[in-house]
Amino acid sequence: MFFSKQWITGAGLALALLGGTPAWSADPAATTTAAPVAAAAAAAPAAAASAPASLDARVQDLKGDVIRLNRDLLVLEEELLFPASTQVALFVSMDVGKLFELDSVQIKLDDKLVTNYLYTPLEVQALHRGGVQRIYLGNLKAGKHEIVAFFTGKGPHERDYKRGTTIKFDKSTEPKYIELRIKDSQAKLQPEFEVKVWQ
CATH class of the missing domain: 2.60.40 (Immunoglobulin-like)
Structure with missing residues (x-):
């Protein structure tokens, strides 16, 4: 089956207008650019899922630090207000x-x-x-x-x-x-x- 050159050019133009790249495009740069974009799009959900987990871990670490600091402050306050000698x-x-x-x-x-x-x-x-x-x-x-x-x-x-x-x-x-x-x-x-x- 044969297609006219004019029809192929029109189809390529339609795809270009829609933001796609025709599979038969002779431009190798377009093909190589599409692969990293697709990989980045696939990696985005994984990064988004790991971000809340790391944020929760940081929040828990901060809570632990606050509790330890509060305990140390209470001990220090008690030592200042009630020294061992009295x-x-x-x-x-x-x-x-x-x-x-x-x-x-x-x-x-x-x-x-x-x-x-x-x-x-x-x-x-x-x-x-x-x-x-x-x-x-x-x-x-x-x-x-x-x-x-x-x-x-x-x-x-x-x-x-x-x-x-x-x-x-x-x-x-x-x-x-x-x-x-x-x-x-x-x-x-x-x-x-x-x-x-x-x-």
């Missing part, structure tokens, strides 16, 4: 604690009220599971001091129960850590409250 920290813990349902703890340091903490049921459960709560952090000068702690809650037979405990201690230039522990006395069937100074 630092005193009080903790509350519970050993078994079936004979006492804790409601609140009030602490006086050298006859000055420093904290009055009300507990939620979830916080009491955390103490039952072995958690230790830092209830107070402050500064004390070296010398003799006294802590009085009052525990309020429900004792045996659902009775209202309030009990106090006292400790006198010497504060040196080292930080002082004191634990207020609630424990059950099976012999007396009563809760006991003891104070332990950590060395």
Whole structure:
């Protein structure tokens, strides 16, 4: 089958107007230019898909850096506000604690009220599971001091129960850590409250 030269030229012109290149084009530059354009078009979706993944990874890395920086700032702030030479920290813990349902703890340091903490049921459960709560952090000068702690809650037979405990201690230039522990006395069937100074 034969086509006139005029028809072929017209078809090539139509393709050129539509933005295409005829397959029978004698121009080799047009063919070689089309191949890289097609490869770039195929690679574009892959690059677009990898861009969000790399962005997510960078965001997660930044979040991790912010968390680490925040932790370091909190430690630095605590060291500045509560230097080791004057630092005193009080903790509350519970050993078994079936004979006492804790409601609140009030602490006086050298006859000055420093904290009055009300507990939620979830916080009491955390103490039952072995958690230790830092209830107070402050500064004390070296010398003799006294802590009085009052525990309020429900004792045996659902009775209202309030009990106090006292400790006198010497504060040196080292930080002082004191634990207020609630424990059950099976012999007396009563809760006991003891104070332990950590060395």
